[in-house]
Amino acid sequence: MELIPGDLATTLLGARATQERLEKVRQQLHLDEPLPSRYFQYLTGLVQGDLGDSIPLGRPVAEVVGHKFTVTVVIALSAFLVSVLLGIPLGLIAGVKHMSMYDRAVMVIATLGLSIPAFWMGLNLIIIFSIWLKWLPSGGFVPFSESFVGAIRHLLLPAATLGFLSTAEIARMTRAKTLEVIREDYVRTARAKGLREIAIIGKHVFRNIAVLLMTVLGMRLGRLLAGAVVTEQVFRVPGLGMLIISSLEKRDYLTVQGVLLVMGATFMVLNLLVDLSYAYLDPRIKYD
């Protein structure tokens, strides 16, 4: 943000701002102080939960970011649920029925999923479900506290859009891990003992790929938070994505910093939770 050319106060208030207002904003943002001093003050504020004040919005950045963050988390978690509920079963079927038409169909869906831009997918879903069929709204967000049915209806299209790419990646990864595990001796032994296929997949295959999938799922959730930026623009959802875009347009760099900080911190916490879950899923893994 420091590399952005020009005087930040003039950029925020515009060329017509009075000298008095410009001086006031420069003092508020400590622009007359050296960079290390400003950085130290920012860190001090951060520890106390103060991310500064947004000049264009006239509110504390922490308050604005906190409110929008919950909206983005709801979208990301919905998409995550969609992708896990679809991706893992599709990947398991493809892996177990390797080289069958199910396998080929899943691989085609997975390859398409990785190639279709999420925002184009979203536009097409709006065309089909909002314009032609008129089943679902084309955008907006309704909190669960206001209306459960309304919230679900507004979440379906953004969750499907954001979840489609994740479904493709999770299905591919699940298929690859299933193919590795299904050739193991203990699976062959289980078949030889006469166990039903569903028991073999559930007890032996899935349990052993769960640890391997955790890394992918954890990273996916982090990426979904980022992907929500684009989805929110398509469906006009008032989350972190819309906030960062509008903040960049208004040159509200304190808010941009706040959003980056929150997203980066969430990513790191998710990675930590993924690492800790390994020990829970696989008793052989212990942390000192």
Place this chain on the structure above:
Amino acid sequence: MSKLSVKLRKNTGIWVGGTVLALLLLVAVLAGVIAPFDPYEADLVNILSRPSSTHLAGTDGFGRDIFSRVLFGLRLSLEAAFLVTVATGVCGILIGCLAAYYSKFDNLIMRVMDGMMAFPDIVLALALVAVFRPSLKGVVVALLISYTPRVARIVRGSALQVKTCDFVTAAIAIGARDSRIITRHILPNVAAEIIVQLTYIFAYAILGEAVLSFLGAGPPPPIPSLGNILSATRDFIFTDWWLSIFPGVVIMLAVLSVNLLGDGLRDVLDPKLSER
């Protein structure tokens, strides 16, 4: 070498992906010849017209021919993706090899890379574009900074494995210079993995440029970019839904062809997968 050429010839993904990509590259290069209209020429009499024999993909809100704009937008997207891929490859290989070969710098370099990877790609790219203002240069630099850590980690991982091989130990023992060991011994043995990863980076870069342009961070209108063409269609989606079809199909074809090519190259060049 003959085994490799047989594998290359038999791989459908390489053929299909490579052919489609080659066609798209040809179309992009010849956009000036193929496009029936000037992509900047507005025709206010024919705004938002449906696809017809004159305007194959219809016209936009300024009466500009969408087919022509998409062809030029494809050229810009492929140009951006190529620049990002080359720059990411150079930076990623340099950083990865340095980190792998000089273990005293490894920790520092990788922690910086981890720090950069802590931020989601698009969000980091958006913030970086703020420094350069919406432009092709901004998009290329933003995507370069976002993707380099990924390539650096992969190069470092592969280079670390090759570094333990006997031929590298022998080269060190006879007193070969570090630059010679890295360029003559380590790099050729990690080249296959780098080629595959850079193919995927090319696909990510096409999508990344389209996303950033869609969000308004790419080359500003009236410069045609696949992302900003699609972004403009959002405002007319209820009345003129067809506007978004052609640009989206072109992005999808470009990314799909590169992904198929990448998958095919991985199957042929990655020894672990080729043993199945």
